[in-house]
Amino acid sequence: MNKKLTDAINTQINYEIESAHVYLAMQSYISTLGLDGFENWFGIQFEEELAHARKFIKYMNDRGARVEIRGFEDPRNEFSSILEVLEVSLAHEKGVTDRINNLMTIAHEVKDYAAVSLLQWYVDEQVEEEDNFSKLIGQVKLVKDAGLYILDKELLTQAKNNKNIVIE
Ligand code: FEO
Numbered sequence: 001m002n003k004k005l006t007d008a009i010n011t012q013i014n015y016e017i018e019s020a021h022v023y024l025a026m027q028s029y030i031s032t033l034g035l036d037g038f039e040n041w042f043g044i045q046f047e048e049e050l051a052h053a054r055k056f057i058k059y060m061n062d063r064g065a066r067v068e069i070r071g072f073e074d075p076r077n078e079f080s081s082i083l084e085v086l087e088v089s090l091a092h093e094k095g096v097t098d099r100i101n102n103l104m105t106i107a108h109e110v111k112d113y114a115a116v117s118l119l120q121w122y123v124d125e126q127v128e129e130e131d132n133f134s135k136l137i138g139q140v141k142l143v144k145d146a147g148l149y150i151l152d153k154e155l156l157t158q159a160k161n162n163k164n165i166v167i168e
Pocket residue numbers: 016019048049052093096129
């Protein structure tokens with residue numbers, strides 16, 4: 001594999017693991033609010049970010065490229081509300097989208113079409129991730145406290161129906 005692309009994917013693997021930590025820290029904060037559905041949903045985001053890292057790692061291994069695991073800064077642990085958590089999350093995902101798009105640009109530059117195919121999955125995933133956070137921000141702004149309670153229970157029901165991780 002091209003070295004520039006390999007380096008960039010290694011950096012992205014690190015960002016995906018860093019994203020997992022960002023959401024785990026948010027989940028920990030949310031646990032103090034008593035919002036079980038949101039708490040569970042952020043646990044799912046944590047698992048998804050690790051899966052994103054693993055998908056890149058498997059791809060690199062399949063292509064015979066060397067994976068390098070790096071470190072990162074502490075995630076933010078304190079917030080003022082669930083709305084702030086969601087807004088920070090959306091901003092974070094927009095940053096991830098920029099990074100994925102940059103990776104796609106490099107893959108095209110070096111004519112690595114297998115990488116282009118892989119990265120298309122991440123491009124599509126980012127559309128979904130940004131949409132999820134945008135919708136939740138809109139819903140939280142719309143509802144008042146009673147509505148927030150209903151939304152929280154609904155998230156938990158959705159997770160159970162989809163057989164996603166549910167913390168009882
Ligand atoms: Fe791995 Fe939330 O993007």
